[in-house]
Amino acid sequence: MAKIxxxxxxxxxxxFNKQLIKVAAQGAEEAGAEVQVVDLADFNIPLFSEDVEAEGTPSGVNDLKHLFAQSQGILLASPEYNGSITGVLKNALDWLSRPSKDTNIGSAFQGKVAGIMATSPGGLGGIRGLSHTRDILFNLGVIVNPKQLAVPSAYQVFDEQGNIKDQKMEQNVKDLGAQIAKLARSLA
Ligand SMILES: Cc1cc2nc3c(=O)[nH]c(=O)nc-3n(C[C@H](O)[C@H](O)[C@H](O)COP(=O)(O)O)c2cc1C
Structure with missing residues (x-):
């Protein structure tokens, strides 16, 4: 079974992006993948420095890296900060791209497939950040699905439970999750 x-x-x-990723994850699950939704806030990931790295890879990085290593697919929803990827996501990707002695895992990305999306209170939905995210993942050896999603007006999109109110939009997000599940299955 494909893992995502x-x-x-x-x-x-x-x-809002945490809410968005849960809907995409649901789509992937409904398409038969095993999906683990993680919250970066739950991992101890310090700001990357080669000095910190020289003292040993932080436990939070190793934990996240193990989860990446077990997965064939990645679903990513990121806010756009100043037209680009957030610092917190870039920092996590930088750590995960490094080989670590403790895990015996090189890059956490090579040969995996990814679906990327964003949502923002603004009218463009974070689409400018997605092109940067796509570039970074491409450089890490990830096959990034051509279809991506930028969901504008985030304040109006979700209900109190984090569901997407508009059925067509919900289906679009689920479809992206399902597409990654299908691609990940071919790599499993
Ligand atoms: C430092 C900073 C920069 C931002 N830059 C942008 C931007 O370039 N485009 C945009 O649509 N929203 C921008 N925003 C607004 C975010 O999209 C908004 O805070 C959003 O809710 C963040 O996503 P989250 O709800 O998933 O945390 C920015 C917010 C911050 C804090």
């Missing part, structure tokens, strides 16, 4: 790791590039408790 799903995460948001935000630490905020009520993050």
């Amino acid at each position: 790791i799903a995460l948001a590039g935000s630490l905020r408790a009520n993050s």
Whole structure:
């Protein structure tokens, strides 16, 4: 069975992107994948420095890396900060790209497939950040699905339970999750 790791590039408790990634994860699950939704806030990931790295890879990085290593697919929803990827997501990707002695895992990315999406209160839905995220993942050896999603007006999109109110939009997000499940299955 295909395994997928799903995460948001935000630490905020009520993050819209955390809500978005859960809907995509549901789509992937409904398509038969085993999906683990993780919250970056639950991992001890310090700011990357080669000095910190020289003292040993932090436990939170190793924990997350193990989860990536077990997965064939990645689902990513990230806010756009100043037209680009958030610092917290870039920092996590930088750590995960490094080989670590403790895990015996090289890069956590090579040959995996990813579906990327964003949501923002603004009218563009974070689409500018997605092109940067795509570039970074491409450089890490990830096959990034051509279809991506940027969901504008985030304040109006979700209900109190984090569901997407518009059925067509919900289906679009689930379809992206399902597409990654299908691609990940071919790699499992
Ligand atoms: C430092 C910073 C920069 C931001 N830059 C953008 C931006 O370039 N485009 C945009 O649509 N929203 C921008 N925003 C607004 C975020 O999209 C908004 O805070 C969003 O709710 C963050 O996502 P989250 O709810 O998943 O945490 C920015 C927010 C912050 C804190």
